[in-house]
Amino acid sequence: MAVGKGWEGVVLKLLRGKDFTFTVTGAQDVTEHYRRVHFTDGGLLAAAGDSLHPTMWVRVWFQGAGKPHQRAYTLVDPDPEAGTFSFEFALHDGVASEWARTAAVGDTIDATVQGTGFTAPDPAPERLLVIGDPASLPAVNSLLDAHPATPATVWLETQHASDADLPLRADADRHDVRRVARAGTALVDRVRAELPALVADPESAYVWLACDTATTRTLTAYLRKELGLPKQRVNGLGYWRPGTGG
Numbered sequence: 001m002a003v004g005k006g007w008e009g010v011v012l013k014l015l016r017g018k019d020f021t022f023t024v025t026g027a028q029d030v031t032e033h034y035r036r037v038h039f040t041d042g043g044l045l046a047a048a049g050d051s052l053h054p055t056m057w058v059r060v061w062f063q064g065a066g067k068p069h070q071r072a073y074t075l076v077d078p079d080p081e082a083g084t085f086s087f088e089f090a091l092h093d094g095v096a097s098e099w100a101r102t103a104a105v106g107d108t109i110d111a112t113v114q115g116t117g118f119t120a121p122d123p124a125p126e127r128l129l130v131i132g133d134p135a136s137l138p139a140v141n142s143l144l145d146a147h148p149a150t151p152a153t154v155w156l157e158t159q160h161a162s163d164a165d166l167p168l169r170a171d172a173d174r175h176d177v178r179r180v181a182r183a184g185t186a187l188v189d190r191v192r193a194e195l196p197a198l199v200a201d202p203e204s205a206y207v208w209l210a211c212d213t214a215t216t217r218t219l220t221a222y223l224r225k226e227l228g229l230p231k232q233r234v235n236g237l238g239y240w241r242p243g244t245g246g
């Protein structure tokens with residue numbers, strides 16, 4: 001996917017609220033806590049056309065306790081010509097994870113396109129500053145793919161020993177990856193200690209972050225209020241809520 005402007009164009013507005021049915025064509029356990037599931041797209045990608053963008057996600061409906069639950073998942077390697085894409089599931093408790101663990105060829109799920117959008121940073125940053133975790137890894141990868149020539153520093157929060165084998169699309173020449181084991185405020189502390197040295201000018205720095213909601217909120221406030229980055233140079237979205245039941 002190339003980076004451009006105007007993702008939230010006419011096509012995406014037309015798509016908003018539209019439903020699609022995805023069919024499983026295969027699945028692999030990437031690690032014991034991370035599973036990739038391949039799909040045919042039910043027409044989604046052709047309908048999305050030019051509005052496909054890095055970090056694009058859809059709301060997927062999973063059945064649990066007799067009712068549907070909406071969960072957000074990121075499109076991995078969408079191929080509009082083939083009409084295929086994958087999801088990568090960070091596995092834990094929950095209806096989406098349960099579905100993913102047993103997903104098999106021929107299974108179907110419904111999804112709605114809603115609320116997704118991405119504005120490419122303009123001017124382009126000299127270095128991407130990215131903070132994520134297993135749930136946002138697909139989005140992080142799409143961001144790195146979309147900026148193939150831009151160096152990046154990535155702080156990746158990990159939860160399991162097997163997270164060392166997560167498929168982060170980092171290139172040792174351009175990407176500086178800093179793994180931080182999840183424990184209390186460890187990620188916030190590391191970012192506060194290390195990120196300022198990488199910000200020569202707050203106006204031109206660019207930070208993309210997606211962790212649990214509390215961590216994302218704390219770091220977004222830090223970047224905006226303490227480091228003085230402008231609103232449009234901090235792209236933060238909480239991806240999951242710690243400790244809430246499904």
Ligand SMILES: Cc1cc2nc3c(=O)[nH]c(=O)nc-3n(C[C@H](O)[C@H](O)[C@H](O)COP(=O)(O)OP(=O)(O)OC[C@H]3O[C@@H](n4cnc5c(N)ncnc54)[C@H](O)[C@@H]3O)c2cc1C
Nearest residue numbers: 072073074089090094095096097135240241242243244246
């Ligand atoms: C825009 C967007 C895109 C996203 N893309 C992806 C993606 O591509 N892949 C992906 O794996 N996730 C992604 N997420 C996160 C995913 O939607 C949430 O993790 C969701 O809560 C999972 O639903 P569930 O039914 O499995 O668990 P839930 O029923 O929501 O939660 C059950 C329990 O699991 C815990 N839990 C939920 N998520 C996590 C987690 N990530 N790590 C540890 N514990 C957790 C909860 O605190 C709760 O205790 C995305 C979120 C957003 C907002």
